[in-house]
Amino acid sequence: MESQKRQEAFKAIEHFMLQREKKAKARDVISNLTNREEGWNITQLHIVSLINEFPSDSNNSFLSEQLGLSKPAITKSIKKLIDRGVVKAEKKEDNLKTIYYTLTNDGERLAKVHDELHEKVKGQYNELLHQFTENELDVIIRFMNEWAKRI
Template identity: 50%
Template sequence: MENSSKEEALKAIEHFILSHEKKMAKKDNLAKDLLVNHGYTENKLSLTQLHIMALINEYPNASNNTFLSKELSISKPAITKAINSLIEEGMVLSKKKENDQKAVYYTLTNSGQQLAAVHDRMHQIAEDRYIQLLDQFSDDELELIIKFLEAWSNQL
């Protein structure tokens, strides 16, 4: 690849990163708007807490600190802090299994299930937008995009 092509690619990456940061701020606002529209106050829950509730909803028999930490790539203490807040808010219940009295597992209350559904809706909206974007590319172009994104992820 020529230097000018590399420079153009570098500029495109820089533009992408800056645009992404701006859009993430808007996405946070959209998430808060969606929560408010469903009757929840905007400052009560973080996106991490919404992700936790979605995982508990999807994997009710596996949802303990270790599982959630691994799935979200965040520390167990961070999971504990988020879970404790969710328990205080009445979104999550903790319990021990009869055959495993060591590990604490989590289930959602009715309110937690409703919020998990809101979170799933937010993800569906995002996925639909990505699919529309990807529909613009051929299979060969998508393979190149995948290769680039994997290489970029390995650089992080």
């Protein structure tokens, strides 16, 4: 069972990576997952994963809150995902004001690949973090959180 410190360290690393990508606008993290020439960025992949996990909740507000990104940033990523045929925008019968997102078959496939890769990376981080004591993990957590603030 993972310790609370290792879970916190993983969250700090994940947060750091999201912050880094927001500033650097990293592209082409994963290429050709659905036979398209252009790659996918981390934000797009996280959005697809969240829509897959929470299909009835997935609107701009929900995605913005879950990822810690602005609504305009979510809108920009969603537009690209719609254009690439992995996400569909729909309104619910009981709420015609809010747009909700669902995945196409390609989107479901992309979410599956992303989630598998995410679990693999999480395993690699956990293996790495098991080398550190609780006190060392405190330092890593503090360091990663402080580094993310400066990006």
